[in-house]
Amino acid sequence: DTEVTQTPKHLVMGMTNKKSLKCEQHMGHRAMYWYKQKAKKPPELMFVYSYEKLSINESVPSRFSPECPNSSLLNLHLHALQPEDSALYLCASSQQPSGSTGELFFGEGSRLTVL
């Protein structure tokens, strides 16, 4: 079982809705990540938080808004999404934000469908 917990597992929303994806880890990791994965494609990095501060934003549209309330939690706020944003959203964490051999632990993912 993964030690990174994501909720909800499935989410269906309309283009005018506001929703949030949540991610939690209790491994004491100081780096947390959001990835987006379309079917049959590899995960694409969206955001990286290091020590609860946003360190990387891979030019993600502003309709995706990340938030890191504390070292264990990571949220992804969704607003005015498009159908093409439908994907599996993966949260991951690693022990340290930099350096080599930082193993990534992924959550089970949140399957998002935008109607």
Next chain:
Amino acid sequence: KNQVEQSPQSLIILEGKNCTLQCNYTVSPFSNLRWYKQDTGRGPVSLTIMTFSENTKSNGRYTATLDADTKQSSLHITASQLSDSASYICVVSAIQISNFGNEKLTFGTGTRLTIIP
């Protein structure tokens, strides 16, 4: 440009047989190479992480090899089981000197493995 290419794109084998998946990369400067297993609709799970000095690493029935000179890696699965059906993703890490030594991961597109009884 950093790239990771995996082959074959998909593979179907009989239960109990062995198979080998390939990964070629052009990532520089190289830090480490990882193999992940991803079941459909679920998050990737780490199988191995190999650094420059490691040639072979095993995790149960999974054995990964790394040739840093030719920039190739393979993942060998022995005595396959139905539960091995998944996508296997090769991920190569580069150290970004200009970004405080932070890692940048480049993902391969994966090999879809199907085990049939």
